[in-house]
Amino acid sequence: MKLNNHPSGRHFLQLPGPSPVPDRILRALSLPTIDHRGPEFGVLGLQVHAGLQRIFQTRHPVIIYPASGTGAWEGALANTLSPGDAVLMFETGYFAAMWQKMALRLGLQPEFMGLAGTDAAGLPNGWRRGVQAELIEQRLRADSGHRIKAVCVVHNETSTGVTSDIAAVRRAIDAARHPALLMVDTISGLASADYRHDEWGVDVSISGSQKGLMLPPGISFNALSPKAIAASHAARLPKAYWAWDEIVESNKGGYWPSTPNTNLLYGLAEALQMLHEEGLPHVFARHQRWAEGVRAAVHAWGLELQCVDPAVHSPVLTGVVMPAGIDADRVRRTIHERFDLSLGTGLGKLKGRMFRIGHLGDSNDLTLLAALAGCEMGLKLSGVALAGSGVQAAMDFFAAHPQHTTLQVAA
Amino acid sequence: MKLNNHPSGRHFLQLPGPSPVPDRILRALSLPTIDHRGPEFGVLGLQVHAGLQRIFQTRHPVIIYPASGTGAWEGALANTLSPGDAVLMFETGYFAAMWQKMALRLGLQPEFMGLAGTDAAGLPNGWRRGVQAELIEQRLRADSGHRIKAVCVVHNETSTGVTSDIAAVRRAIDAARHPALLMVDTISGLASADYRHDEWGVDVSISGSQKGLMLPPGISFNALSPKAIAASHAARLPKAYWAWDEIVESNKGGYWPSTPNTNLLYGLAEALQMLHEEGLPHVFARHQRWAEGVRAAVHAWGLELQCVDPAVHSPVLTGVVMPAGIDADRVRRTIHERFDLSLGTGLGKLKGRMFRIGHLGDSNDLTLLAALAGCEMGLKLSGVALAGSGVQAAMDFFAAHPQHTTLQVAA
């Protein structure tokens, strides 16, 4: 299979997901498929569930779907809600908007709130900042009849590079004394940014395999709360493939009611092992450090970040806004053709206005510097006037801030 | 990862799926994940769609879901039907029954017809034979108001080893001049048994990756007809993840609306290439020959086949009924522990009564003889009195009937 049109060297996959998959995981994916009803499988099933609970920081069940993240969105809605239910969704970017469209398709009544207007650059205000918890609180206080059944927010907006404060959303719901469920999409946040399902009182966390877990796409997750499970017993949207009840029951022995995605589970087990070896705090610190280095580069170039609130810069990806008159997708195309580097496109309202640099998965200082070098050369070749060298700035940052290394070869 | 508790040698995965995955495919699975929105991906997407059309023998769109086969069942129903719709489903075994349960869960009104009663061995008559097309014709003739919106049948019943005559079902519907859609589960039939979506007038064919396509589980398919597509525009079951319309549109360029299962698509491309190299007629003949060899063994043992109608023996798997008083699962456990061989369990009404030998995927005469040797030793160790040597019978058959080999090393 020809996946690369360059004669030599590895492709640089610098998207905010799928992230570059470590070789250890690629190898695990290619282990022989086994009987999903045999004793060896049960051991594997229990092992990945225990590992996922550590990653979601929860003591409650985590559902694994053979499906992409979109499927896990549907699982969250279909299990807990009934036709015509109102849900409050907060617009932070393209993926928040896609989730809202799905709610419409499923026959729910989503209320899509967010910051209005565009700024001087012509970019939507709400797509440059995180969730505004106080607006949610206001809205819930106004819903005295508790018509709103769920509040849905995105933790790490993959389309913009903004990581919202989920604990603040929880506090807002509590302050409003509102019984709505809290559902959080942490598809691109989990296992790169700190995420605490239980502590933050999330009812359903949605995530996927191809971001911080460093797997290919194909499996996705719902982490549950007891309140969400209780809601699922009364909810009336039709559900079969997504239904939690049979899965939770079958998972107790390490099995699934329908055929699980065996080889991606091998990869998941390996990924969980890698994260465990490194330790979650080190994993989070690693991504924060990378993000800081990349932002130093963007500053040095004199370009604007998509995210304008320093409190919510994403550790996973950085959105880079193009100067007026520059088509971001043309820049991306040049970079791809000349330097075999894939960057994230501007999605939805940001089409052509910005590109996204992923800094997650199987990366290190040198691969990130390589990616920044590709960006810098490509920007210049595309006629973007740069204030200075971003690569230089990132080198200075990385050299001055050594990364914690947990693993040492014996002296 | 420890997937095998034996000190040496390869595990024998002799289930009717997941089938043993060829090394070529396992290797393809472990290629680096690429950007699912990049140009290389579009080439891959178009390639797998064209290949799948050849396998389904159709000129119409084929949907690929990141989901197991159960999801593709849901896709077929959710896209074409509306709440409360009646569907006629024919009971041929466990998987027909599971599909019927799903229809209920989704708010449809399945009518589950089939042969009644049990036979001398206490086994349900309907689970030992194929779909009875004449009964379907009768039932549809009686439905003068065309309340029945779809006829749902299973092509190759994985739980029993029976391959039903789908062309006959089509003729039955036509003879009754009934407008119902014909939906066929060929999850375990496709790419092992002959299957002709267009010629047989199937409206939705459902299939999966882990059987004749020799992939791990995780992707599944809906092959469509123009009539099914037309029905999907009027159908009112809520659908989002499963919705055909956006997928078909996006597939035109080789892409997907949500994140596709990239690495399983690599495996799929490799599988399609392998099937193409061998040629579908040779693929079908290969499975027929294997099945005949395995049945020769069962006859020599003096044991009963689950399928009692010689016209519909499955080329993919063979169900072997245990004599009264023998727990088939205990036999399976002995064989697994002693000989590192996994066989299919008896499902649903057949629990403990029979086991299933898969003869598909990465197999050849010698691996099948090995599997039969494992069965024969395990049956004896379990106290089953055998009439003769099944291994000997299968050796005689295989030696006397050379397999067609398409590929030759130059002299």
Added chain:
Amino acid sequence: MKLNNHPSGRHFLQLPGPSPVPDRILRALSLPTIDHRGPEFGVLGLQVHAGLQRIFQTRHPVIIYPASGTGAWEGALANTLSPGDAVLMFETGYFAAMWQKMALRLGLQPEFMGLAGTDAAGLPNGWRRGVQAELIEQRLRADSGHRIKAVCVVHNETSTGVTSDIAAVRRAIDAARHPALLMVDTISGLASADYRHDEWGVDVSISGSQKGLMLPPGISFNALSPKAIAASHAARLPKAYWAWDEIVESNKGGYWPSTPNTNLLYGLAEALQMLHEEGLPHVFARHQRWAEGVRAAVHAWGLELQCVDPAVHSPVLTGVVMPAGIDADRVRRTIHERFDLSLGTGLGKLKGRMFRIGHLGDSNDLTLLAALAGCEMGLKLSGVALAGSGVQAAMDFFAAHPQHTTLQVAA
């Protein structure tokens, strides 16, 4: 790369080496190559040396050559001997004869002793039995001037399936009070048959990667004794690539003076780990049990074993003599073409008279039964009259004699 002309299934490599390589080892081979002068490499180098010492059962240095076993033969001779030196070599088969030819080429004076004559079947007597230690003792006693500098014998004769008693050879040398070095080729014996370099007083043991160590060919070994090392200081055959002194010195840190065969060393480390997990006594017992099952098959067929002395049947391979008028290579060709099974050819004086079944490497009861089934069908197709079913006999043996399993999945 097209390595198999059959459309489906795994090739059966049933040679006495290269043995079927376990997947764990094939995967290890494909790890990225690292700097052979870096710190990670030193750790690897020390690890494989320690592991090899456990396998050779020695406390002395083991040399690893990037070379096939033939190279290690040369290493043993070139390091310890001088031009014109007499060496006593015992003819047990083709490989003993090849080693003798090498000694000639290197300018040594090999004396090639062995049993004379041929038997009723026209096969050379010496190629059906092991080393006759008492003949060696006689010869050494007659060498009062100690002109003979080394005694060279083959532990497991890969061409015949005879495993000689090395301890007896040591006793013979000692009984003759002769100072000759004892050099032993255990290329195909090591890690399948018991072998004790120190306890048996071997001075140079020669081995290779592609037999009991289950690796591809490409690295080979010299295990040394202090006496051999002392001899190497005085020996005058020219030596550079093979020279022990620099290698031993460099190995102390885990490195090599010239570039080592990095990726085969990854495989070696994995193989040593696998052997360690299972435990050497279990490894030896496993091969003995397999050999017994295969001999039961040959007896049932009514065919003759190449090895006529039951005390020295090889646990690694079994030579099967063809009846008069049957070309063993034609039988092998039929089996290869029809059943994708490779057997060992008759070498040298045995050309066309016999074939060899390897029972080592990544095998288990079922793969061996499959191999025997291939032989049985092929023998019949070739017109060989068989007395009975060897497969049946081997099934009876394996079923009646469970293999020790060290590894268990938790209940």
Added chain:
Amino acid sequence: MKLNNHPSGRHFLQLPGPSPVPDRILRALSLPTIDHRGPEFGVLGLQVHAGLQRIFQTRHPVIIYPASGTGAWEGALANTLSPGDAVLMFETGYFAAMWQKMALRLGLQPEFMGLAGTDAAGLPNGWRRGVQAELIEQRLRADSGHRIKAVCVVHNETSTGVTSDIAAVRRAIDAARHPALLMVDTISGLASADYRHDEWGVDVSISGSQKGLMLPPGISFNALSPKAIAASHAARLPKAYWAWDEIVESNKGGYWPSTPNTNLLYGLAEALQMLHEEGLPHVFARHQRWAEGVRAAVHAWGLELQCVDPAVHSPVLTGVVMPAGIDADRVRRTIHERFDLSLGTGLGKLKGRMFRIGHLGDSNDLTLLAALAGCEMGLKLSGVALAGSGVQAAMDFFAAHPQHTTLQVAA
């Protein structure tokens, strides 16, 4: 196996060999080992020989040894020379010196000529320039008795980064009308730098797997001329493993007299296919371009190149001399620990004075920029005062000089 002490990302192997091995080749290495005497193997053997002839640009036999490059040096000498023969060897660096030591060990009389003295930097003059053909001509003219049997030179001196003019050496020998054989070590030159065995009149070319062929170490080569083959019939150094005659004979059918290194041959077949797909002229241009970019970086840093003659800069590696007082190995260690990047050490007379950057194997612009970034940060962290940014200079060069790409995804 733990080969990397960093928590994330790929190791950068920026040595002048082993070079980074492309994934395609690593995968080929892990194909199942086959019978080296079977028909499939013969096809492989013939294929790799034909491919090697294209790479050496020769119509004559090429010997493949299961051995590292050192072994191939020995093969060249042992096949063509007799004890006490004089050979003229030219000192260009560490590897020339090592080959000369081997000649001594084998009982030859090497005359080691070269440029005398050290320069201002205290570095040996001869190790900063290529072979001086006119000195060879002078020396051969003086050898009127033709005592010198061979002239031995290194094409690409891996220890210094100097690529000598081999055609000039041929002209020198011819001008002196001297019958000496011309033997050339192109271990690190072949398949990266232009090399023409036949056109340049080389008698024995020596090469290895782990440089331009992008394989792990473990196989090495002798390309022969008719004159070398003729010489081998008269030569009297003992030879067995290295003997060309039996190998050439056996190779005619695609086989070897002793066990070949099967899995490295899989890798070799894949490497030859990759080089063929790209085309040798593009391969050479690619390395030249990389080398130019790297030298631009060294110039920008204000550091000295090891090679002081611009006519013979190596396309494969660049030696970088450290300012007085800086221990190059300490710099390398810092870079390795902080940035997971391995550079080549200073060898022999250059120990601690310089390091070497390899620019070959599975690389591209971005990986080389990453390597340069690692060097630049490490140099600064080690207190080396730099004149400017080498990374910037290389980015400017690479951006201004697009690489030829042969392979295109269809529009």
